[in-house]
Amino acid sequence: MNSFLSIADRLLRWSAVVLLLTLLASVLVGVISRQLNAPVAWSDELAQYLLVWTAFVGWIIASRRRSHIRITVFADKLPA
Numbered sequence: 001m002n003s004f005l006s007i008a009d010r011l012l013r014w015s016a017v018v019l020l021l022t023l024l025a026s027v028l029v030g031v032i033s034r035q036l037n038a039p040v041a042w043s044d045e046l047a048q049y050l051l052v053w054t055a056f057v058g059w060i061i062a063s064r065r066r067s068h069i070r071i072t073v074f075a076d077k078l079p080a
Helices: 002-035 041-065 073-077
Strands: none
Touching: 002 041
16 A cells, blocks of 8 residues: 555656646747747647646645645644
8 A cells, every 4th residue: 555655646746747847838839929929829728727737736745745734723722
């Protein structure tokens, strides 16, 4: 089970890298095509979808590392 989680974490990190690099490429294609007065319609929509998926994968990675943002105002006031 532990090796499966290790492999899953590694795949998750690599997918985050691939998503982020693809997002960068999509935005660059959009910017360059606009500068050449031939805008590519799909680059903006692809960038939006990639941003959402990158956020989802980042959320999973942060949750697995227990480094997600926590607001503990109410939890700290509860009795132990």
